[in-house]
Structures are given as C-alpha cells and as structure tokens.
Amino acid sequence: MENSISVKLKVWRQANPKAQGEFITYELQDIPTDTSFLETLDILNEQLVEKGEEPIAFDHDCREGICGMCSLYINGHPHGPATGATTCQLYMRRFKDGETITVEPWRSAAFPVIKDLMVNRNAFDQIQQAGGYVSFNTGGAQDANAIPISKVDADEAMDSASCIGCGACVAACKNGSAMLFVAAKVSQFALLPQGKAEAKKRVKAMLGKMDELGFGNCTNTGACAAECPKNIKLSNIARLNREFICAKSSD
Amino acid sequence: MEENLKNNVAQPAIDSKIPEGPVAEKWTNYKAHQKLVNPANKRRLDIIVVGTGLAGASAAATLGEMGFKVLNFCIQDSPRRAHSIAAQGGINAAKNYQNDGDSVYRLFYDTVKGGDYRAREANVYRLAEVSNNIIDQCVAQGVPFAREYGGLLANRSFGGAQVSRTFYAKGQTGQQLLLGAYSSLNRQIEMGNVKSFNRYEMHDVVIIDGRARGIIAKNLVTGKLERFAAHAVVIATGGYGNTYFLSTNAMACNVSAAMACYRKGAYFANPAYVQIHPTCIPRHGDKQSKLTLMSESLRNDGRIWVPKNIEDAKKLQAGQIKGSDIPEEERDYYLERRYPAFGNLVPRDVASRAAKERCDKGYGVNNTGQAVFLDFSEAINRLGIDVVRQRYGNLFDMYEEITDVNPGELANEINGVKYYNPMMIYPAIHYTMGGIWVDYELQTSIKGLFAIGECNFSDHGANRLGASALMQGLADGYFVLPYTIQNYLSDQITVPRFSTDLPEFEEAEERVQANLDKLMAIKGSRSVDSIHKELGNIMWDFVGMGRTKESLETALEKIKDLRKEFETNLFVPGDQEGMNIELDKAFRLRDFITMGELIAYDALNREESCGGHFREEHQTEEGEAKRDDENFFYVACWKYNGDDEKAPSLLKEPLHYEAIKVQTRNYKN
Numbered sequence: 001m002e003n004s005i006s007v008k009l010k011v012w013r014q015a016n017p018k019a020q021g022e023f024i025t026y027e028l029q030d031i032p033t034d035t036s037f038l039e040t041l042d043i044l045n046e047q048l049v050e051k052g053e054e055p056i057a058f059d060h061d062c063r064e065g066i067c068g069m070c071s072l073y074i075n076g077h078p079h080g081p082a083t084g085a086t087t088c089q090l091y092m093r094r095f096k097d098g099e100t101i102t103v104e105p106w107r108s109a110a111f112p113v114i115k116d117l118m119v120n121r122n123a124f125d126q127i128q129q130a131g132g133y134v135s136f137n138t139g140g141a142q143d144a145n146a147i148p149i150s151k152v153d154a155d156e157a158m159d160s161a162s163c164i165g166c167g168a169c170v171a172a173c174k175n176g177s178a179m180l181f182v183a184a185k186v187s188q189f190a191l192l193p194q195g196k197a198e199a200k201k202r203v204k205a206m207l208g209k210m211d212e213l214g215f216g217n218c219t220n221t222g223a224c225a226a227e228c229p230k231n232i233k234l235s236n237i238a239r240l241n242r243e244f245i246c247a248k249s250s251d
Numbered sequence: 252m253e254e255n256l257k258n259n260v261a262q263p264a265i266d267s268k269i270p271e272g273p274v275a276e277k278w279t280n281y282k283a284h285q286k287l288v289n290p291a292n293k294r295r296l297d298i299i300v301v302g303t304g305l306a307g308a309s310a311a312a313t314l315g316e317m318g319f320k321v322l323n324f325c326i327q328d329s330p331r332r333a334h335s336i337a338a339q340g341g342i343n344a345a346k347n348y349q350n351d352g353d354s355v356y357r358l359f360y361d362t363v364k365g366g367d368y369r370a371r372e373a374n375v376y377r378l379a380e381v382s383n384n385i386i387d388q389c390v391a392q393g394v395p396f397a398r399e400y401g402g403l404l405a406n407r408s409f410g411g412a413q414v415s416r417t418f419y420a421k422g423q424t425g426q427q428l429l430l431g432a433y434s435s436l437n438r439q440i441e442m443g444n445v446k447s448f449n450r451y452e453m454h455d456v457v458i459i460d461g462r463a464r465g466i467i468a469k470n471l472v473t474g475k476l477e478r479f480a481a482h483a484v485v486i487a488t489g490g491y492g493n494t495y496f497l498s499t500n501a502m503a504c505n506v507s508a509a510m511a512c513y514r515k516g517a518y519f520a521n522p523a524y525v526q527i528h529p530t531c532i533p534r535h536g537d538k539q540s541k542l543t544l545m546s547e548s549l550r551n552d553g554r555i556w557v558p559k560n561i562e563d564a565k566k567l568q569a570g571q572i573k574g575s576d577i578p579e580e581e582r583d584y585y586l587e588r589r590y591p592a593f594g595n596l597v598p599r600d601v602a603s604r605a606a607k608e609r610c611d612k613g614y615g616v617n618n619t620g621q622a623v624f625l626d627f628s629e630a631i632n633r634l635g636i637d638v639v640r641q642r643y644g645n646l647f648d649m650y651e652e653i654t655d656v657n658p659g660e661l662a663n664e665i666n667g668v669k670y671y672n673p674m675m676i677y678p679a680i681h682y683t684m685g686g687i688w689v690d691y692e693l694q695t696s697i698k699g700l701f702a703i704g705e706c707n708f709s710d711h712g713a714n715r716l717g718a719s720a721l722m723q724g725l726a727d728g729y730f731v732l733p734y735t736i737q738n739y740l741s742d743q744i745t746v747p748r749f750s751t752d753l754p755e756f757e758e759a760e761e762r763v764q765a766n767l768d769k770l771m772a773i774k775g776s777r778s779v780d781s782i783h784k785e786l787g788n789i790m791w792d793f794v795g796m797g798r799t800k801e802s803l804e805t806a807l808e809k810i811k812d813l814r815k816e817f818e819t820n821l822f823v824p825g826d827q828e829g830m831n832i833e834l835d836k837a838f839r840l841r842d843f844i845t846m847g848e849l850i851a852y853d854a855l856n857r858e859e860s861c862g863g864h865f866r867e868e869h870q871t872e873e874g875e876a877k878r879d880d881e882n883f884f885y886v887a888c889w890k891y892n893g894d895d896e897k898a899p900s901l902l903k904e905p906l907h908y909e910a911i912k913v914q915t916r917n918y919k920n
Contacts, residue, residue: 016829032536034655039540042780049778049833054825057832059328061501063541065649066426067332082652089652114472115830122449125329129441133434134393138313138729139384141391145348148402158395158420161427165331194393 003033005097009044011056012104014113021113025100033093037080038063038070040092041103058117065089065229068164071171072117073104078168078227086166086229106171110178110214121167123213124181131205132185134194153191160187162230169224169232175216180224182206183240184232190243200247207244265518265888265904268690269373274910275356278377281691282734286741293318296740297481297748299466301453301508303330305425305721306704307487308432309728315439317733322479323436324451324468326503331433334489334501335724338425339546339646340409341417342389342721344382349406353414355379360911362719365411365598366684366712367862367878368913369521371886371906373691374709381730382722386418388729392431396420408551409717411598411918417718422546422645428721432728451477452835453508454763456484456515456700459755463700467759474829476760478751482743483699483736486512487728490683490705492525494843494850495795496787498680499531499544509687509706510842513849517695518888518902520688520708522846523853523864526715527796528681529555529602532653532674533622537784542679543653545625546646547717550595552630552639553674555602556582557614557623564614574616574624575662575670582626585609589873593918600714600863600876601918603678607796608874610677617675624673627658631671650674678796682720684711684863685853688888688904692735693727696888699743701736703727708886713862767827770837775820779836782817786840786847789813794851799867803855810848814895817844845895852889856901859883880913 006029014021028047031040038060045055061069065086072087074080080090095101103117111119163184170178186203189195195202211217218237225234270281288296296319300311303325311323325333345358359379363370386404390396396418397405406415420427439445450471457465457480465480491506492498513519530545558564559581566572585605587594597605606623609615616622631639636659640647651657656672663670687695687702689709694701704724711719793806817840825831860869860876861883869877886904 032538034535035538036540036653039538042540043538046778046780049822049824052822052824054831055833057830061327061332061503062334062337063502064337064543066423067327067334067336067501068329069327069332084648085652089649091652091655093655118830121328125331125437125447125449128434129437133438134391135438136391137316138309138388138435138733141384141387144346144386144390144396145403149398150402151398151400154395154398157393158397158427161395161420161430162423164426165329188395189393192393192395194391 004030005033005092005095006030007095008100010100010102013116016115017112031092035092036088037090037092038088056117057115060088063088066164068166071106071119071166073106073171075102078171079229084229084231106167108170108176110170110176111167124165124167126213127178127182127206127209128185130209131202135198147193149192157188157191160184160232160236163232164230166229168227168229170215172223172227173216174221175219177218178210178215179218179237179240180228180232182210183236186243187236187239190239199243200250203240203243203247265902266690267371267904268692270691274372274376277373278380285734285738288737288740288744290318292744296743297322298483298485299479299481300485300487301466302333302487302489304333304335304487304489304704305429305432305724306728308429308436309725310485310487310703310732311445312432312435312439313729313733315444321445322481323445324448324453326452328449330436330447331430333429334504335429336426337501338721339422340548341407341419341424341718342428343416343718344386344418345379345416346383346386348404349415351414353416358382358416361412362716363911364916365716366714367916368712369861370710370712372908372910377731378710378723378726381726384730385722385725389428389431392434394420394427394431407548408596409547410550410596411716425721428725453511455511455759457755457759458515458697459753462698464749465751465756467763471835472830474827474831476763478756478760480749480751482740482746483701485701485703485732486706487704488706490686491846492680492683494846495680495790496783497534497539497542499528499542502541505839506846507839507842510845512687512695512700514891515697516891517697517700518688518890519849520886520888521685521853522850522889523857524684524713524862525680525850526599526682526684526863527603527678528599529606529678530625530676531679533617533677544681545650545674545676549625549643549646553625553627554584554629555586555595555623555625556584557609557616559583561613564616567616568618568620570618573662574673578665579668590918592920597918598714598716603796604865606678622675622677625676626673628669628671632669682715684708684713684715692738693732694739699739701732703732713864767834767838770821770834771823771827773819773821775822777820777822779833779840782813782821783840783843786813786843790847794854797865797867798854800855803851806851807848810844814844849889849899852899853887856887857883
C-alpha cells in the first residue's frame with residue numbers, strides 16, 4: 001500500500017475550442033499507487049496553481065464511476081487501461097514507475113473540445129431528446145405490479161440501461177459512431193412492455209438524430225463494446241438493427 | 252457569542268402553513284382546496300428550476316408537462332450527471348408487496364422515529380402517502396427495477412425498518428431513477444416546454460418587490476454572467492456535505508445557490524443535522540479528493556465487527572495479521588450485541604457512532620485505527636458466492652478496484668469454517684438533513700422561492716433513513732411542488748414577463764461581478780483546495796460525529812481565521828474570460844466557509860443530542876443520544892444578518908405532533 005511511483009504525464013492542452021492545441025509533458029514525483037488517476041491530475045493542478053499557471057481542465061464529478069462525466073483517452077484507451085471501469089476508477093497501481101502516460105480528450109467530430117481535456121457532449125442529450133423516453137405524463141401510471149415482466153427481460157433491460165453516457169464508445173470507434181449509446185437506450189425500452197407502444201417511432205427518431213449530428217455509422221468492429229466502462233454488450237447493436245429494420249419495413 | 256445567539260431570538264412568527272385536519276387527511280384536504288392555474292394561463296407563466304437531480308429533473312419535467320414554461324439549469328455538461336445518479340441502494344415505498352405488515356402509517360412512523368422526532372409530522376405523512384405513486388411512475392417510465400421470477404417487483408431491507416420496502420435496480424437505483432426523470436425531462440425539452448441550460452451555475456437570486464423573480468447565472472464555458480427572469484424560482488441544488496471537503500458528494504456539489512437564497516433572507520433550517528454514513532471506504536491519504544460510499548444494502552448480508560481483544564486490534568493496525576485470521580469467537584459484532592432487535596440494520600447515525608466508539612477505544616482495524624470490518628463470510632457460507640455476487644457483485648468490484656482487496660475471495664479456514672476477506676469501512680459525511688427552510692408548500696421564507704429535494708430541510712428530521720432521499724427528491728418533484736406552486740402562481744397570472752433590464756437585475760449582477768473581481772484581485776499564495784481542505788479538517792475534527800461546546804467554539808474561532816486567510820491569501824490564476832475552474836471553486840469556497848460557521852452555530856445552540864447531531868455532553872450512560880424535548884422540540888431557523896461575519900439570528904418553528912407519541916428512540920428490542 002505504501003508504494004509510490006514517478007510518472008510523466010503528456011497532456012493535451014488547448015485554451016479554447018478554436019485554439020491550436022499541443023501536448024505538454026509534466027513530471028510528477030512520488031505518487032502513492034493507491035491514488036486515483038484523477039487525484040493525480042488534482043495533484044498536478046495544485047502544483048500548476050502554485051506556480052501561477054492555469055490548471056488543466058477536465059470533466060469529472062462523482063468520482064465513483066456512475067455519473068459519466070469523466071472521459072479522457074489514456075495511453076490510447078478511453079478511460080485508460082482498466083476494463084469495465086471509468087477514468088475516475090483508475091488507480092495509479094495500474095502504471096509503472098517512470099512511465100509516460102499520454103492523456104488526450106475524446107477525439108470525435110461530434111464532441112468538439114471546449115478546453116484542454118474537456119469536450120462538448122451535448123449531441124448525446126439531443127439524441128435522447130429525439131426519442132429516449134416513454135411518452136406519458138406524471139400521475140397517469142397504473143399500479144407498478146400491474147404488468148409482470150420476466151426477470152430475464154428486466155435484468156437484460158437493466159444491463160442495457162447501465163450506460164452512463166460518457167462517450168467512450170464514440171471515442172473508441174474508428175467511424176465515430178454512437179451506435180452503442182443509441183442501442184443501449186433502444187434496447188432497454190425494446191425489452192420492456194412500457195417501451196413497446198412507440199418503439200418504431202423511437203428507433204427511427206434516435207438513429208435519424210445520430211446521423212444528423214455528425215456521428216459516423218457502424219461497421220461492427222466492436223471497439224465500442226470492448227472499451228465500454230459499463231460493459232454494454234455488442235448484442236445491443238444487433239437488437240437496435242432488428243428494431244430499425246422492423247420499424248422501416250412497416251413504414 | 253452564546254448570549255448573542257439567545258438575545259437574537261425571533262421577531263417574526265414562523266408560519267409552516269400546515270393544513271387543518273387529521274394527519275392522514277391533510278394532503279387530501281390541501282389538494283381539494285388549493286388554487287389552481289388553468290391551462291391557458293400556465294403557458295404565460297415561467298418557472299426557473301435550478302438543478303437536475305431527482306428533485307430538479309422531476310419537477311422541471313412535470314411542470315413542463317402541465318404546460319408551464321420552464322428554464323432548467325445544471326452545473327454539469329448534461330442533466331443526467333447530477334449527483335442523485337450515484338445513489339446506490341434503493342427507494343422506499345409503502346407498497347406492502349411483501350405482505351410483511353407495511354403501510355403508509357408505518358413508513359411515516361419509521362421516518363419520524365428514524366429522524367429522532369425532529370421532522371415535521373405533516374410533511375412526513377405526505378411523503379409516505381405519495382411514495383407509492385413514485386414506484387408506479389418510475390415503472391411506467393421504463394425504470395428496470397429488480398424483479399422476482401414471477402415477474403413482480405423485488406424488495407430488500409434498509410436500516411431503521413423491520414419490513415422490506417426498498418425497491419432497487421441493482422446497486423444503481425439512483426442512476427436508473429435519475430435517467431427516468433431525465434427521459435421525461437428530455438421529452439419536455441423536445442416539446443419546447445423546458446429550456447435546458449447546461450454548464451451554468453446560479454450565482455444569485457433576484458428579488459423584486461419581495462418576490463423571487465429570477466436568477467443571475469454564470470455560463471461556465473464563456474465565463475459570462477447572464478440574467479434570467481421568471482414568475483417563480485425553484486432551487487433543487489442538493490446538500491452541503493462538501494463543506495467538510497471530504498464527503499461522498501460529487502466534486503461539483505456545493506451550497507452556493509442555497510447560500511445566495513440565505514443571504515437574500517431565506518431562513519436556513521437545522522444546519523447541524525448532517526448525516527455521517529457508516530459504510531464508506533476509509534481515508535487513505537491527504538491527497539484524497541473524495542470518499543466512496545459502499546451501499547447500505549450491504550448491511551442486509553454483511554456483518555460489522557471489530558476484534559474482541561485489543562491485542563488483535565493492535566496486530567491488525569501494525570499489519571501483522573489480517574481480518575480473516577481472527578476466528579468467529581474472537582470477533583465482536585458490536586451492532587448485533589448492542590442492538591439485538593435491529594442488529595446490523597440500525598439507522599445510520601446509530602451505526603456510525605457505534606463505529607466511532609469502538610475505534611476511539613482502540614479497536615480500529617487498519618493502520619490509522621479508523622476502520623471497522625464489514626464481513627460477508629457468514630453470508631457466503633450460507634448462500635454461496637454466486638448468490639452473494641448477484642446481490643452485491645458491482646459493489647465488490649468497486650471495492651476491489653479502489654482498495655486492491657476482493658471481498659469475495661476465500662482467505663482462510665479455521666476449524667473448518669471458511670473466512671473471506673472482509674471489507675474495511677468507516678463513517679463519512681454523506682447527506683445533509685438541514686437545508687433551506689420551507690413551509691408545507693415547499694416555499695421558502697421568500698415569496699415565490701421554492702426549495703425541493705436535499706436542499707430543503709423538511710422531511711428527515713435529525714437523521715435520514717436509507718433509501719429515503721430518492722423517495723423525497725421524487726416526491727417533491729413529481730407530486731408535491733407541481734401542486735403547491737400553483738397555489739402561489741394562481742394570483743400571478745396577470746403579471747407580465749419581467750425584463751432582465753430592471754434595476755434589480757442590474758444590481759444583483761453588479762454585486763456578483765464585484766464578488767468575482769474581489770476573488771481575482773486577492774492574488775495571494777494559496778490554492779482554493781488547500782484552504783478548502785483546511786476547512787474540511789476543522790469541520791471534521793470539531794463539528795463532526797461528536798461535538799462539544801468547547802469544540803464548536805474552537806471551530807467558530809478557527810473558521811473566522813480561515814475566512815481572513817481566504818480573503819487575503821487566496822490565489823486564482825487566469826482571468827475571467829472563458830472558463831476558469833479555479834475561480835468557480837473559489838466562488839463556492841466562500842459559501843462553504845459561511846456554511847461551516849452556520850453548522851457550528853446551530854450545533855452550539857442545540858444543547859441536546861438527536862439523530863446526526865451528537866453533543867457529547869448529552870448522552871445516556873450507555874452512550875446513546877439524549878434528546879431534550881422540553882427545550883429543543885423545534886426547527887432552528889437561521890436568519891442572515893446582512894454580513895457573513897455577523898452571527899445569524901435564531902427563529903424557532905415549534906413542532907407539533909398529533910399522530911405520533913414522542914418517545915426515546917429504541918432499536919434494542
């Protein structure tokens with residue numbers, strides 16, 4: 001537990017969306033290995049402020065892997081080398097003493113850089129606004145146990161619904177596609193009776209919005225699922241495709 | 252100082268507007284007689300909702316559905332990120348699907364008792380009453396709650412209850428409920444009823460003729476202040492746990508919106524009631540940024556213990572032995588020993604104090620002596636690892652990722668009994684029961700200004716039960732505020748929309764700007780975080796789990812000095828063009844300092860122990876909290892006196908209990 005390491009952080013710095021960015025390398029000494037990666041960035045920022053420099057801007061909030069706010073491309077992987085974990089759940093014991101760690105923002109046309117490592121993921125909200133809901137008004141619901149739902153379906157819907165909307169799938173995809181993100185929401189509703197009534201409208205609206213916002217298309221490479229911090233399965237995309245074909249064929 | 256507090260007691264009487272009638276009929280009566288706004292008029296009324304957690308998102312969505320025009324603000328890059336998302340365990344409701352004797356009354360009773368008889372009876376009853384609607388609502392939204400093989404909803408138990416009334420979605424209930432509210436919100440955004448402002452932070456509330464009519468918010472990307480007008484303002488901005496620097500709150504959680512309201516005259520109620528959650532991962536070092544909660548649901552199957560023998564504890568602290576080396580008969584399951592009726596499922600305040608008691612006596616189990624064990628050996632031996640992993644797998648993984656220890660791993664076998672690695676846990680700041688004072692309508696002491704969710708004080712008394720925060724946030728947002736706000740707005744229908752060029756907006760913006768300029772101009776040598784950590788240490792050491800008159804007076808002195816340090820030695824790099832994250836943090840820290848003082852003032856005034864507020868002078872011989880109902884059966888409402896450096900005035904809202912007999916809280920038998 002008392003181990004500590006020294007690392008070099010090669011970090012993307014970019015003053016604003018229009019500025020030319022560049023990598024700057026910072027050296028950090030004696031970081032305890034039970035420090036989280038974001039705490040390491042905190043330590044670096046603290047040192048920068050002490051020197052009168054501006055700290056590195058990066059998105060983060062809950063620091064327990066659920067809010068989806070943190071991002072970062074670390075050594076070529078969204079959310080770094082750990083699988084099934086977000087950047088905030090990454091600990092320095094994953095790195096070697098003396099290692100140079102490259103830290104970049106999400107790189108995707110649909111996620112423009114705001115500053116340094118921070119990107120604008122508003123496009124994800126817009127996709128959800130296009131149809132990621134069940135249309136009914138507060139107060140109009142029947143008793144919660146009125147419609148039994150098989151445990152298998154409920155559990156699978158829960159797995160799909162675990163998506164945290166971080167954007168790692170888009171960042172990992174060579175086409176910059178948001179298919180896994182869209183598929184997770186479409187699958188959740190496709191598996192539940194509550195989502196059935198407007199299933200056709202939903203899948204077309206969400207995919208249409210995805211295309212409109214400049215995301216690429218899917219070529220079934222599977223990088224998205226491999227890098228997803230919540231292990232959202234590729235089979236969600238198969239279900240999305242099926243939903244879409246069914247919806248289109250009944251047009 | 253004390254004299255100052257006492258002499259300042261009360262000018263205006265506090266009107267909580269509790270409706271007439273027996274407690275079970277109050278809400279029905281209220282709804283039957285309140286004033287409503289017709290659909291055509293709703294379109295002409297604007298409502299600002301600040302925050303997009305469970306309370307904020309559900310309120311904004313529901314108000315939008317009703318036809319109001321809603322402006323909705325969030326500090327993160329998307330409404331879905333609000334910290335409600337991190338709630339793990341579940342949400343309570345009085346459905347009685349398990350046929351184990353639950354009812355609206357029992358949920359009401361458990362909540363009042365759990366809150367150590369310091370909550371407002373009428374509010375709590377209403378909360379229990381609408382709890383069932385919440386579950387219906389969420390299932391209809393497509394929230395994938397856990398189910399039994401028959402297809403019906405599953406439940407589990409939480410602290411402070413003898414029934415299974417907690418609905419859950421794996422260990423991610425907050426996430427699923429928030430995404431449900433977010434989906435409803437998205438529908439309203441798409442329909443044009445809600446306008447969403449992301450990466451905006453409220454800096455002030457604008458008051459015109461005594462009514463809240465708008466806010467000044469900062470666009471965190473451009474760095475510019477912007478003005479927004481509305482007929483009513485709702486704040487849903489969460490709690491003040493981050494006053495302690497280290498807490499289970501998210502990094503952006505702050506108290507600035509609430510403090511802005513407080514400075515404009517909204518009373519702040521019961522700030523001393525801070526919840527310290529018993530099952531968090533212990534601190535590991537001074538570079539730590541936050542504490543991680545391990546869900547209370549773990550206490551369904553996990554057993555909390557420390558060694559019986561002090562020698563074993565010393566060996567654990569020295570790293571010479573591990574928890575799994577200590578056999579069953581040498582373990583002290585102190586919660587089961589002290590509280591046989593509730594065992595490991597006592598309420599949070601009780602469990603936290605019991606852990607502190609053992610650690611203070613030297614029985615702590617890690618190198619700092621500030622940890623106890625949470626052990627799954629018995630459950631794994633009884634149910635098998637697969638069943639246990641199915642229940643808590645993601646929590647086990649989370650624990651392993653952080654600590655490098657796998658709690659599901661077989662570690663030892665002594666006399667034929669298998670022992671698995673126990674988790675180490677310790678109490679940490681988690682939730683704040685106190686908050687902006689609101690009446691029964693959730694309206695603050697400023698007309699037209701409402702507060703919902705964790706940022707108000709209303710329903711949890713001196714201690715909140717597990718799985719009740721989600722319940723309260725959604726109750727306020729879906730089912731209470733959308734009704735009560737109409738009672739206020741019904742006579743506002745002829746009021747035209749306000750111009751943000753009015754002098755009140757001008758003035759408010761100038762004041763906010765002057766404050767930001769001041770922070771930039773200090774140009775001292777200390778970072779925001781270094782001062783915030785110092786505040787956190789003062790709060791934890793002197794206003795933490797055990798408080799005394801002396802510790803609180805020390806805290807007030809130290810915070811006063813720290814404010815001076817902040818005002819003279821702070822350093823904020825960069826400028827005000829574009830994003831400046833250090834400036835944003837500095838803005839929040841100023842309010843955390845004032846909040847820290849407020850907590851200490853309230854804790855000093857409340858010379859009794861109740862719920863999360865434990866004054867060491869006031870305890871029974873067995874170390875249990877000792878209330879003083881004769882002198883402190885009231886809500887402490889603090890009124891700002893025009894200057895952060897002046898002590899606030901105390902106003903009292905007396906509590907009246909009609910349905911429940913006030914008695915000593917008992918979890919022993």
